[in-house]
Amino acid sequence: MSNNKTLMDAEAVESLVDIMAGKIWTLLNEREISNPLMIGIRTGGVWLAEMLHRELGLEESLGTLDISFYRDDFTQIGMNPEVHPSDLPVPVDDRHIILIDDVLHTGRTIRAALNEIFDYGRPASIILATLVDRSGRELPIQPDIIGLHPELEQDQHITLIGPDPLGLVIGSKTNRSSRGDEQGKDA
């Protein structure tokens, strides 16, 4: 991990989150959505969701999702040893959801998150907001709100580190299969 370089420090990430909050606000108004339910995907998505939740002054408590039980690569990687319970504070039926993640890459994490949400109930709509939208999509999943769209080589990875301080780092792919690593958070 020695070849990592910082793309953005905490201050830069925070101003990006400010911009995202503004875009979310506009989109909610356009769609005439009030009292949405915000859900962060563990781990980076939860850090961002906490900031956005505060900034937008949302009334409903923040939900968190751990998609470990919905991953499509369970047979390749086994059980994530650091799984946490998902926590949705209220039923999702007929609710407008804002789903937050740090990096949108292959789209597989979001596929898993959507499947998990639908096991809780049937939401009215889902808006996807990600801090980073990078190339390399393997599924037809697109974000509604993005903070940053960096040009990256296929072998480069971009990661949100945190929670205190937050930062965006870029590095080239290392062997990330070892146990205890945060598994495929750029997926």
Next chain:
Amino acid sequence: MSHSNRTLQLDEEQRLLHFLTIDGLGKEILTEILDTSEGFTGVSERTIKKVPLCRGKVVANLFFENSTRTRTTFELAAKRLSADVLNLNISASAASKGETLLDTLHNLEAMHVDMFIVRHASSGAAHFIAQHADRGVGVINAGDGRHAHPTQAMLDMFTIRRHKGEFVGLRVAIVGDILHSRVARSQILALNSLGVSEVRVVAPRTLLPSDARSLGVHVYHDMEEGVRDVDVIIMLRLQKERMQGTLLPSEHEYFSLFGLTERRLALADSEAIVMHPGPINRGVEMDSKVADGAQSVILQQVSYGIAIRMAVISMVIGTQNLRMQEVAG
């Protein structure tokens, strides 16, 4: 035994291959089981009480000995992981036709079963099956003879952690038939591995193994002394058949000496919790007022049993998947 148990149950990267006994398993893997179970607790409260983790896997419940509750919670756990479940009551089928254990095993393997959950009256049955099962097939011990009942012990550890937070500093008393109890044996190993301060066993001399102290416990023959100031009281089930032998005088006398009453419970820490693996003999092991009282967590143990079994099943299936890939790769 500890070393061979460790190598049979864990792969080179300390992942769970089978779950047969607590013996040989360290604090790290036991904590991983508890943490993973924590992740599964919410699944039972959702609209769709299922996760897709083990979709397409076949889990066979091989019960050579009857146990409605244990079999049901294993079945529910496997179904909540989206696995397909076969329930085989062997005592009523193959065994009575003269089929050997290995024949039964190989027949099921020919049906591409991915996991065996084994309950057997003989100690070591689950080990035997694990040693003879095909590569890629995981085995979980659901109770073998007097030997071990590791998932019961882990759901007890989970219950304790949920109520007490930490294991360090706790005093735990296990009361009843220690001699014949696979549950007690597994609990003692788990409690010591997780680092509780003091494990006590409270029992008449006839229901204690002669080498009790070598298990790493403090032995009490007096109930009042045994439960004084403890944080957790685990009552064991007294098998009715013990009463017919010479080990105990009568149910009534057992209750008067070792039964948990409100008066005795008051000697423990004021926040102490009361546990029991079930089913309870009311008026033998404990008073109904205690069983249904505010300090009883007996029904929570049952709920947590599903999360623990989901964790162990998914961890074992996950590791066995990886093992098959290593062969393929």
